[in-house]
Amino acid sequence: MFANPVVFIAGATGYTGSAIARGLLSGGTFARSLLSNTVIILVRSSSCSKPIVKTLEAAGAVVRLGDVTDRPEQLEQNLEGVDILISTVFSLDNLKPLFLAASKLGVKRVIPSDFGPHAPRGVMFVNDLKLDLRNYIKSLGLPYTFVEVGWWTKVSFPYPHAIPESWIAPKHFVGTCDVPSIQSTLGSIAAFMERIIVDERTLNQVVLIHDGEYTLNEMRGLGEKISGEDFSDYPVISPEKLQSEMVSEDPFVKSHAQYKYSMYIRGDNTLANAKADGLLIARELYDGIPVPDLEEEGRKFYKEPFVWGQSEV
Template identity: 50%
Template sequence: MSKVHVFIVGATGRTGGPIARAILQESNKFRLSILVREASKDKPAIKELTDAGAEVMVGDISDPAEKLESYLKGVDVLISTVLVMVDQKPLLLAAKNAGVGRVIPSDFASTAPKGAMFMHDIKLGIRDYIKELGLGYTFIEVGTWLHVMFPPLHSATDTLLTHKSYPGDKKQKTIYSTMPTIGKLVARIIADPRTLNQAVVAYDGEISLGEIWAIAERITGEDFSDYYHVSTFIPDEELEKGTQQMQNVVKRIVADYFKSLYIRGDNTLANAEAMGRLDARKLYDDVPCADVEEEAKKHYASGAVPASTSLPGAAVLDVFKKAE
């Protein structure tokens, strides 16, 4: 039986990297190609993947249509993990013209209905475009990334990425995910005919902020009870202004997620099942779940520095106001 040819765009990113590594570990099932910019082809992260068996295609998602189609000839599964603001439509159209059998768009977000989050609505629009093209697809939703749920240490600065605050009452459960687990689950999902033309929720478990913070206090020895409660988010008019200024866009994104996850309670297994998502845990019950305490130890041992450090300081320092 021939191997499934997988093509990843964004294979060295925070989401794409674990997926690429998990696929390479299944070399008896998959052949992996990755799209790499000319300026990045000699970077250590690329060498790590090529040493493990990945094939490099030098190019860019913004290349002309005919070049994109040439990259995708003979590909069975296209996985995109580019930033949500990057236009995926030319790549997806090229996949259609090249005869790709299944596409996984850059989704990997929490479960939520249309209108809950503006960034999520962009992803839902891409889903509609894929269906319009008649492409085979699998939409993969994930839980809240576990590392962003841990409270920052007192020594950290209060920012939108390391917020010393919490929304809601800390009792709302939410699905959570870790990067290595998502990689393993994606490797199973893309080879499974049951997931073709379906939306799948891939995750480790369900947990509340209160449970997470209690674990963090045990691991760090710090008491986070002085971190403040945010009950009210940005007024609607400021959200509109935020589309014009980077710092407000960041705040709007965080506000959207906070409302959806912890106020509305969108991202639960019950809601995912009600919306028709397949449960990856039921499909692949042999894939182990991450141990939350061990993940907490690794998180704080790493220095607990947020993944994105390229945002303007004014953006991330514009934190939410304390509840009255």
């Protein structure tokens, strides 16, 4: 589709954004086919000294200073010369100005920050915000690709007893624990994105990246095998308990309850549902990307449990 596309990433210092940026810069198919200076990352002035920024710069990324909340003229200046815009910025931020600027400059494809589980409208308010942004992008006439990834393998194992329980490190199970849910690793997301963003078949389509479907019981069994811990003392949250939390005024409590209810009670986040809704399946489009070994992913997790905001990118 593009001879030498210029890719712009907003959110490149986060978990998903940095994985995608490093994947594009690592010397794979995408990087080998491009001229230099083709991956641009948007970085706040206050974040320039972060190790991940230095790492991406050393790998060949070009830094443009700014933020998705900048004035329209500044957004347009930072998007100058860009072919593909990828945003991994959290969806509660107002991203409409960013995509309006992309529309004015004729960006050839945009990928907003979906990168989450599959669900219909009306189930999770965060997902509804993502769907609203999809509709806005379509209203602008912007060429797009929407990408879903299910849930993240690195937060699907039961947390060890030594980790203090919090909303970012839950220590409980949900419902019957036998509802399958799509999962993916950051490595697979990065590998597939390299192909998806330059593929004509994915233009104006929704694409699912996944590494498989697993139940909470399967993740618990594997977690106990790897860690040697017994998680039978962790409580099981009932659908009624989740429903009471789903109307909380605390957006974090509300959103987490809605996500759990959607994935583990309703069973929205499945490959069958994604296919029924017309999503393209990345593993059916592209060969050569191995499915990560789940046991190896578990060993990594229990060696250094992932906690949002505390673990290294």
